[in-house]
Amino acid sequence: MTRWIRALKSRSFRLKLMITSVACILIPTCITLGVSNVMTEKAMKEQAAQNARNTLQLVDGYVSSLLDLMLYVINYIQVDAEVNVVLREQAAEPLEEDAEFRYRRFVDEYYTVIKKLDNLSIAGGEQFFITILLPNGKSYTNYAKDELDPDRWRDEPWFEELRKLSGFDTYWVGTQPTMFRTLKKDHPHQLSIARPLRNNSTGIYAYVIVTVLEDNISYIFQQSAGGREIALIDGTGRIHSHTDPAKIGTVLDEAALKTSGFIRLDGEAVLAVREELRYADWSLLLLSPYKEAIAGVRNMNKAVFLNLLISFFTFMLLLILLIGTFTKPLKRLGRLAETVQRGNLQVRSHIRGQDEIGYLGSSFDQMLDRINEMIAEITAEQTKKRKAELAMLQAQINPHFLFNVLNSIRLNILRKGDRENAEVISSLSRLLRMTIEQDKENISLRDEMELVSHYVRLMNMRRKENAQLVLDIPEEALTVRVPRFFLQPVIENALIHGLKQRGGIIRVGVRFEPETMVIAVEDDGIGMDRETLEKLRRSAASSGERTRESDNRQNFSGIGLSNVRERLRFIYGEHSAMRIDSAEGRGTAVTFLIPRQEVNAVHVQSDAG
Incomplete structure (x- = not known):
């Protein structure tokens, strides 16, 4: 018996499959015929x-x-x-x-x-x-x-x-x-x-x-x-x-x-x-x-007995033929794998079909194509990365220099007693620091609101009438980690397009629902008509790549509403949402819905990091 098993192991997969299939049919058939003769x-x-x-x-x-x-x-x-x-x-x-x-x-x-x-x-x-x-x-x-x-x-x-x-x-x-x-x-x-x-x-x-x-x-x-x-x-x-x-x-x-x-x-x-x-x-x-x-049981036993005798030899011969046909592509894939193992990544199997073997052949070819693409992508990515690191080091020189100069100017103005202008320069300095700290992707909501407050103070210097920022945020929400600069584009739109050059109120409210944290930014500005609102919604919902130069012309942070939506989707998944509501003469409201589980997860990861 051991010799037969050893001989079977040394044979090809196709032969072992045929012998095993015949045995799996022959043995149960013999047992069934024997048992059916003694049924009572x-x-x-x-x-x-x-x-x-x-x-x-x-x-x-x-x-x-x-x-x-x-x-x-x-x-x-x-x-x-x-x-x-x-x-x-x-x-x-x-x-x-x-x-x-x-x-x-x-x-x-x-x-x-x-x-x-x-x-x-x-x-x-x-x-x-x-x-x-x-x-x-x-x-x-x-x-x-x-x-x-x-x-x-x-x-x-x-x-x-x-x-x-x-x-x-x-x-x-x-x-x-x-x-x-x-x-x-x-x-x-x-x-x-x-x-x-x-x-x-x-x-x-x-x-x-x-x-x-x-x-x-x-x-x-x-x-x-x-x-x-x-x-x-x-x-x-x-x-x-x-x-x-x-x-x-x-x-x-x-x-x-x-x-x-x-x-x-x-x-x-x-x-x-x-x-x-x-x-x-x-x-x-x-x-x-x-x-x-x-x-029914008696008739079934008779039918089973006759069908087993007639069908056994027919299906056994058909099974051997079909196994040989079905496993032929597997043999071809085996030879192809040996060729790839020797380092030739240009060969392809060209095996196609609707069954698992066709899927395996197609996946094998796609895998080889993807390997070649990844090799090219990695090469290109490494080149881009080296250039980006150099550009980043060069770009950081000016922001750090400007930050230090602004601090020196603020100290000189304080010495002369001009506290109001010193506070304005302090706000500009803190905003500049936030742009320098590239490693902080997530910050606390408290820091985000401080950043927005400085931004509103700076924008009021350029306006005929001041805009008032009102915060309605529970204490437990201030420690929640949020994406950096995700509220600034909304505040900027409210100042420029909602309030224009007149005074008004921008309200930021946060509330917790059973499974969601809701952040709402509302203004009492001029609002917009339905056509403009639908156009803005489509623009915010679409994702697209813009050049850094065009982003910088659009707003302070270079992050539009569509990019804010994409950042939320990337961080919190498809369960997050951004909703825009407006009516002419009644202001505009932008609402962010963030899953609380995801908020907690980001919070924990940020603390751990």
Whole structure:
């Protein structure tokens, strides 16, 4: 055996694949033929029972899903805080309706309760009829009241049982004649569940009843039955749903309730399978005649035996042929990989197709193309990097020199007592320092607002009237790390285009939402018309490369709104957003939405760095 395994390992992949495939077909076939000859009637019975259980489990899944949806609807109403506030208020108010009450009733019912009931009325593709009854006689429904008077539920014999329930206990009403006027003819039965809603003092402030038409369940039974009987029963054997509607409401034979497997029922051998549900004491029951239960298994065994004998040799020969054809490109790729290993990156496989081998050949060729491109890119990038480093060192000389000279001038002016001009020069000096510190991509919001304040002070020197900067920022937001210079272009646009040369207010506000930090920059300037606003939005949303020279002509920082948007998208991902709103004569607002998770992540990374 070891010698055969060693010999097989030394062969090619194609030969090993062929031998293994034939063995994987031959061995199971021989075992299957041997086992099929000794199969007994007991095995057929077990298979039939298993098929019945599988069918019942499938039905169980559908029925349980429907009942789960009914529970979901009633649970949603019980735990929804907004709905419960309205229900408690309405339960505490008198039934008489004056003008003020009618207004409150319209607002509360339509926008709070009725709207949610309408949303819940069709869940998972099923239609539910929802009724909420208040102790003072008021009611809410998702159906027309001329279809069914909600107060009829109070007359049902089981309604008083609801008073004994507490918490999340549910009363399973079961199947009863349909109460809806236009549905009685085509849908004779309905199935309902009910639950009381209690205050902390155990007082009931509402009753919730969820109803579904019974034929939603019997339709599932009929689709899965295949000539067998399937029923939904309770612990007493009462049938709540059945493939035969005439049997709904009747009680099953006691033998079918206590036994599973092959039993005698009315003098006939019957396969009975029961599946317990997790609701109350309900269960699913499948009844199938013995002959029909095993007929399919017996015929299947005969067909399998004949097909195995006929198909084995045909498929074995076809498999060997197909494996040889399918693996031919793999052999070609193997030879090509050896050529690449020797250093020749110009060869290509030219293998194409819609399957995995075609994808592998195409990816292999693309990989070689990309390697050649990366070699060229790395060479060019290294050259550009050396030139950029030299240019950066040369460009830093003038800003540092100007910064030091400005500090000297500020000190001289302070010595002469001109504090106002000294403060202006100090603001210009600090802005210049921020442009020199190229390594700080992210700064705290406090530093960003200080930078913006200096910028506004400098711009006020060039204006006829001063602009006022108002900050509405919570203390915990000042330590959040943000991209450097991302607010300055917005402030500049507000000064130049929004306020023009007149005075006004620029307001910067920050607030936290559950998953987002919102930064809003608003001005009370002239605003813009819709056409100009749409043009600005398209410009800000588009990304494009501009030369440094044109950027410097556009604004102080050289960063336009589109570049600000691109920076936010690069740092925070697609979950960030920039929104521009404006109206003529009412000013302009630019709002940034930044995910709080991403903000925290940037904060942590910046602190760590």
